[in-house]
Structure formats: structure tokens, C-alpha cells
Amino acid sequence: MKAIRCKSYGPPSNLALEEIEAKKAGPKEVVVTVKACGLNFPDTLIIQGLYQFKPDLPFTPGSDIAGIVKEVGEGVKHLQVGQEVFGFVPYGGLAEEAVVPSNACFPKPPQMDFETAASFLMAYGTSFHALKDRGQLKKGETLLVLGASGGVGLAAVELGKRMGAHVIAAASTDEKLALCKSYGADQTLNYNEVDVKATLKEMTSGKGVDVVYDPVGGPYSEAALRATARYGRFLVVGFAAGDIPKIPLNLPLLKEAEIVGVFWGSFAMKEPQANMANSMQLMHWHAEGKLKPHIHKTFELKDTPLALEQMMQRKVMGKLVVTV
Numbered sequence: 545m546k547a548i549r550c551k552s553y554g555p556p557s558n559l560a561l562e563e564i565e566a567k568k569a570g571p572k573e574v575v576v577t578v579k580a581c582g583l584n585f586p587d588t589l590i591i592q593g594l595y596q597f598k599p600d601l602p603f604t605p606g607s608d609i610a611g612i613v614k615e616v617g618e619g620v621k622h623l624q625v626g627q628e629v630f631g632f633v634p635y636g637g638l639a640e641e642a643v644v645p646s647n648a649c650f651p652k653p654p655q656m657d658f659e660t661a662a663s664f665l666m667a668y669g670t671s672f673h674a675l676k677d678r679g680q681l682k683k684g685e686t687l688l689v690l691g692a693s694g695g696v697g698l699a700a701v702e703l704g705k706r707m708g709a710h711v712i713a714a715a716s717t718d719e720k721l722a723l724c725k726s727y728g729a730d731q732t733l734n735y736n737e738v739d740v741k742a743t744l745k746e747m748t749s750g751k752g753v754d755v756v757y758d759p760v761g762g763p764y765s766e767a768a769l770r771a772t773a774r775y776g777r778f779l780v781v782g783f784a785a786g787d788i789p790k791i792p793l794n795l796p797l798l799k800e801a802e803i804v805g806v807f808w809g810s811f812a813m814k815e816p817q818a819n820m821a822n823s824m825q826l827m828h829w830h831a832e833g834k835l836k837p838h839i840h841k842t843f844e845l846k847d848t849p850l851a852l853e854q855m856m857q858r859k860v861m862g863k864l865v866v867t868v
Contacts, residue, residue: 553591
């Protein structure tokens with residue numbers, strides 16, 4: 545079977561499309577014939593050796609997959625051969641076949657096509673876990689989303705509105721902010737053009753924001769933390785800017801604020817029942833037409849390096865999907 549292979553850490557141009565051995569299902573695993581794989585910013589990090597974990601070389605990147613069950617391993621009860629599914633893996637999704645843990649693989653809702661299904665779990669799962677479980681976002685609170693036009697950011701905007709928050713979307717261009725408005729943002733902030741802390745204070749009549757959703761890191765994290773309200777929650781989701789900020793710890797002390805880590809992949813593996821409940825809620829909202837992933841563009845498997853380059857160059861709004 546064909547797969548995208550990372551043989552040495554580096555830029556997307558290092559990746560190659562190669563033939564590798566077909567996959568076999570172990571206990572509590574399924575082999576999925578991949579129809580689509582959604583790209584996420586961690587894919588650009590893992591191929592550079594910059595992610596939280598480093599797979600042994602060579603490996604196949606890609607996490608968010610949708611396809612058809614080809615083989616079912618021992619102990620798997622809820623899935624069967626021929627069933628349309630979607631799921632996630634730490635890596636291995638950018639291939640014609642992927643081995644998926646059975647507790648991370650779900651029947652695909654009939655209203656979802658494969659491209660939408662491959663855009664759904666990681667973005668919405670991360671954002672819902674962040675806002676609901678880690679941020680304890682309440683109806684009527686103010687939510688600030690940094691990097692709001694990206695895959696997880698746009699999901700956070702959409703979910704924040706669904707959960708009853710007043711949502712402020714922050715991004716780097718007016719085009720990106722226009723997309724955020726169409727996904728429900730109440731106010732927008734171009735952080736390339738304004739003083740972030742002062743503008744947020746003005747937007748909230750001096751109170752500050754209750755929850756900050758930060759998948760970006762870099763220079764705006766501290767400004768956003770300084771603009772939180774008393775008892776604010778600052779959600780550390782990722783570092784798409786490439787820089788892990790160093791935060792003065794007197795800031796949460798003075799505001800009695802919380803800096804809260806969000807690692808959805810760990811949550812999904814270690815608390816599968818809680819993740820299943822979240823996933824069922826998300827799929828219910830999607831079935832009702834209340835959630836809709838924004839797919840920026842689709843690529844063929846052989847063009848994966850080009851897709852990842854566009855993501856690294858901040859040219860993407862919403863999700864990129866590789867079709868197999």
C-alpha cells in the first residue's frame with residue numbers, strides 16, 4: 545500500500561510517497577481503508593521533531609482519518625468489516641490504510657461525507673474538551689479565541705456560541721476575521737493592528753475576558769492573559785506560532801486566574817468514556833446542523849507536502865483534507 549513517509553526530521557519537502565507493507569489488526573484494533581485524512585497543525589511539528597512525542601523514524605504522519613473498516617482485531621465488538629468509520633491515531637493516517645485503536649474509532653454518521661468526518665474529531669474534540677472540561681465555560685461568559693480562523697480556533701468559536709458565550713475572535717487578517725464572524729463571533733480583533741490588552745479591556749468595558757483559548761502561543765499569549773477577568777481561565781492548547789511563551793507567574797496570582805493545560809489526545813486515550821460522551825454530543829449537534837467544519841481545500845495523497853507547506857505559511861482558514 546502507499547503511504548507518506550517521514551525518514552528524517554525536517555520540512556514537508558522531505559516527505560516521500562512510498563510503498564509499504566499492508567497493515568494487520570492487533571487485539572482491540574481495526575484496519576481502516578482510508579478515504580480522507582484531515583491535516584492538523586501538529587502534523588507540521590511532528591515531521592520536524594518538534595512535537596510532544598517523537599515517533600521512531602521512518603513513520604507516517606496524519607491523525608484524523610475517515611474510511612471503511614477492512615479488518616477487525618480480537619476483542620472489537622462495536623465495529624465490523626465494511627462499516628464506514630472515522631477516528632484518530634497519534635500518527636499513521638496519511639496512507640491507504642491505517643491501524644486505529646478501537647476506542648478511538650467511531651461509526652461515521654450517515655450525514656457526514658468522508659472529508660467532513662476527517663475534519664471533525666480532532667478540531668471539535670480538542671475545542672469541546674478545552675471549553676467544557678478544562679475551561680468550565682459558562683453561559684454569558686466572554687470567550688477570547690486566539691488563532692480563531694484555524695481548524696481548532698474556528699471550532700472553538702462555533703462551540704463557544706453554541707455554549708452561550710460572548711465570543712471575541714482574534715486573527716491576523718480581516719479576511720480571516722470575516723470567516724470567524726460567519727461562524728458566530730460577536731466581536732473580532734486583528735492582533736496585527738491593535739494593542740491586544742487595551743483593546744480587550746475596551747471591548748469588555750474594563751472587566752476582561754473570562755476564558756482565553758490559545759492554540760497559538762507566541763507574542764500575544766501574555767497580552768491575552770493580562771486582559772483576563774478575575775478568576776479567568778487561560779487555556780494552553782498549542783503553539784502554532786512556534787514560540788512557547790514564558791509567562792510571569794505573578795499574573796495569575798494577581799487575578800486569581802488559572803493557567804490550564806489542554807491535551808485532548810491524552811484525555812481521549814485515558815478517559816475514553818468521557819471522550820465518547822463528548823463525541824456523541826458533538827455528533828448530535830452536527831446532525832442538527834449546528835456544527836459545520838470549514839474545509840479550506842482538499843489535496844491528493846501525493847500532494848501532502850504542498851498542503852503542509854500551506855499550513856505552515858498560515859495560508860489556511862479552517863481545515864485541509866487529503867483524499868486517498
